[in-house]
Amino acid sequence: MDNAIEEIKNRLNIVEVIGSYIKLSKTGANFRAVCPFHSEKKPSFFVSPARQIWHCFGCAKGGDIFGFVREIEGVEFGDALKILAQKAGVELKPISQELKTERNRLYEICEWAARFFEKQLEESNAGKEAKKYLLGRGMSEDSIKNWRVGYAPDVWQGLSDFLASAGYKKEEIEKAGLGLTSERGSFYDRFRGRIIFPVFDLNSQVVGFGGRVFKEKDKTEIAKYVNTPNTLLYDKSRVLYGLNGAKLDIRKKDACVLVEGYTDVIMLSQAGFQNVVATSGTALTPFQLKILKRYSENILTAFDMDVAGDSATKRGIGLAQTMGFNIKVLLMPENSDPADIIAKNPSDWEKISENAKSILSFYFDTTFSRQDSKSPEGKKAISKVLLPVIKRIPNSIERSFWVQELARKIGVKEEAVTEELKKVKLSEDALGLEPEEIVNLPSKSRKELLEERLTALILRSPENFNLLSKDDLELFSPQISQVIGCFQKNKSLDKLNTRALATGKDEPLGSLPPELVGLANYLSLKSEIEEEEIDAEAEFKDCLREFRCLEIKNKLEKISKDIKSAEDEKKLGELGKLIQEFNDCSKTLNDFENII
Ligand SMILES: [Zn+2]
Helix, strand or coil: CHHHHHHHHHHCCHHHHHHCCCCCEEECCEEEECCCCCCCCCCCEEEECCCCEEEECCCCCEECHHHHHHHHHCCCHHHHHHHHHHHHCCCCCCCCHHHCCHHHHHHHHHHHHHHHHHHHHHHCHHHHHHHHHHHHCCCCHHHHHHCCCEEECCCCCCHHHHHHHCCCCHHHHHHCCCEEECCCCCEEECCCCEEEEEEECCCCCEEEEEEECCCHHHHHHCCCEEECCCCCCCCCCCCEECHHHHHHHHHHHCCEEEECCHHHHHHHHHCCCCCEEEECCCCCCHHHHHHHHCCCCEEEECCCCCCCCCCHHHHHHHHHHHCCCEEEECCCCCCCCHHHHHHHCHHHHHHHHHCCEEHHHHHHHHHHHHCCCCCHHHHHHHHHHHHHHHHCCCCHHHHHHHHHHHHHHHCCCHHHHHHHHHHCCCHHHHCCCCHHHHCCCCCCCHHHHHHHHHHHHHHHCHHHHHHCCHHHHHHCCHHHHHHHHHHHHHCCCCCCCHHHHHHCCCHHHHHCCHHHHHHHHHHHHHHHHCCCCCCHHHHHHHHHHHHHHHHHHHHHHHHHHHHHHHHHCCCHHHHHHHHHHHHHHHHHHHHHHHCC
């Protein structure tokens, strides 16, 4: 495996790989771009061909080609490896039969099942009837083929017999969610007499199925929807239908349209609107939102939004709001879904998209149209619906705007609204979401930032190193001082790159442990992308002064605490010593701060 990774890295150039996804422009020895992983206007995403790494100085993401493909395609390492192996023309050795995991077997079963259903739709009589129904609803032959729509025959053991003959055990078929054992012990197919929509993972492998009835009489007599239960491969709280095909388009358009049904996704995509996904019969979950966030923070919803109730849909949207998504609502004519609209006239959809309303405006308009904003009861009812929605807005300026708006429209003082807003408890508090799931940018401490800046300035002008005292060096984190040490020894970080390290050909790197190569690469890239004209020495002195002051301030804080506890415990001898120490420190701080 390591050989394959090395081989792929040797054959591919990071600039070409990343350049096939986003537009790069050359700047000095490196390339830069607007980061595809966070929203920004000024490009802070850099690619270094010399080191074969990328790094975003805005959101702190970075790594090698594998990391980039994982991040942009939203796939696991194994899948990134497959994608890049194909690009590089490197053949990955097949995994031996014994090593095939349970997962692999389940993937195979799902793939066979999808083929079985597709064939049934094309060839069986009932299947042809189902296909006629789909075509009649406006779905094209191409869409049926691309989305691999199929038909499950109306028999008890159609698929399961087929899979058994292909060598799969009943237990495996059951684990894939395709068969069930009755109370009497007989084994039967889960999907019978239904149109089948395979559900794909991010890598376009079939992981589950959704079955829909289509005959009029069935619609009233049996369950309209049957879906794969949660299996090793399929977790409905994580899957978003259509994301495998939509992800790059979502990123390109920086917006994701959320619909309810599978047919909505297919019909919209057929009409050229590809940035569309459907939840699999659940309200939006934190998992789905986290996945979506990799691609865009803008959501357009195209489903029934009940404003007043406390439905799962509303909670999901609330959660998205809390997680910092910008949400707009597509206003559709009553009793119609996107699939109907597209079937009738695709250009209607464009009009609907153009008239999307922000979630706040939508909630405001709907709520005010339903309540009497003049009566005290009406005012109370309105605020009961709108306050939680306002409370979820992460940006305080935007939040304060809507507070003012609400106060103005119901004719009360802003303070009264602010007061009530404090009392509102949000439902996602009860979901037990960790704060870091809501805010996800890593933040570095001032000390860490200064450390990095100082190191980058040393890399840029090595003579800066001589300005550091022995005490200063002790203040650096062990990792960073190791990188500085290595650099001092070699006087050139140009030779520092992961490729050289991995092959072990480049001697100077011998002194740097592999886990620090990433940090060294990041810091040297940082030193390269700095503006050309700065006075590296003056800049270094400024940073060093702040770095030293920060340390003394921390020390002072600690001494103050010790003084406080010495006073509490009446340790007078110690107290005198501490006060002396405090005064010395303050004097040093004063001296430092006055040096220019
Ligand atoms: Zn970024």
